Amino acid sequence: MVFDVADATAVAAFWAGLLDREVLTEPGGALVPGDEAQVGLRFVTSDTSQLGPRQLHLHLTSTSLEHQQRTVEKALRLGGRHLDVGQAPDDKFVVLADPGGNELCVIEPGNKYLAGTGSLGEVTCDGSPDVGRFWRDALDWPLVLDENGQTAVQSPLGGTKISWDSWDEPPVQPKTARNRQRFDLVTADPASEAERLLSLGATRLADRADRIEMADPDRNEFGLHPA
Structure with missing residues (x-):
């Protein structure tokens, strides 16, 4: 986290x-x-x-x-x-x-x-x-x-x-800013892992020098880092 x-x-x-x-x-x-x-x-x-x-x-x-x-x-x-x-x-x-x-x-x-x-x-x-x-x-x-x-x-x-x-309410609110809390994943092959996650419903946001930034189906950001 x-x-x-x-x-x-x-x-x-x-x-x-x-x-x-x-x-x-x-x-x-x-x-x-x-x-x-x-x-x-x-x-x-x-x-x-x-x-x-x-x-x-x-x-x-x-x-x-x-x-x-x-x-x-x-x-x-x-x-x-x-x-x-x-x-x-x-x-x-x-x-x-x-x-x-x-x-x-x-x-x-x-x-x-x-x-x-x-x-x-x-x-x-x-x-x-x-x-x-x-x-x-x-x-x-x-x-x-x-x-x-x-x-x-x-x-x-x-x-x-x-x-x-979901607290009995629509859990996805309009996105106005980046989340202040998020997941980081570590993987041996970020590029291949990003493709797999895209097939599961993730969104690719940006490629950074140290990570690939992605979002889950609720638009919560997470990072893919090389091992």
Whole structure:
């Protein structure tokens, strides 16, 4: 996952501390690597005033109420803050924002849907069922949810789920600016992979020196990078 933020170093430090990962400095940003079962997070320093609204957030899991409380307290110490998105007083999850304003939820223990996913349990996105099925085919990951306007995929190895929800409304709004959050894919042959993704319903946007820029069927940008 790639996030455009005002201060990539600060936001990467937050997530590395929260997930107990390292930070790798990159030109113009920083990477908090994942592994075969956990999604990696890349932060790019950008002029966020020129970007569109946020369309995804992250779910962190908890093994107990005490673990959930410790995670929330740790996030606040690292520079996070509480965020009101209209949640009810009796909701058991806790909504926070990282130092870049990106929403995250610390999910209560006992959530069966996120059981066994690891600490970064889910990336949940606004989007149509069609885009979830596109990413099923693009990643060759099975659908683990496809009902009531919601879809989700997960690696055959398990770990972080990626989901899309139309929220009972048309999920594709008029495009006014580039998304501030997006996917990056790494492949040995970007040109051939781009052709395959075009056949699945993607759109080719631009060829850059370091990547091919594309968009999924909901017009969300993503990048293809050489391995």
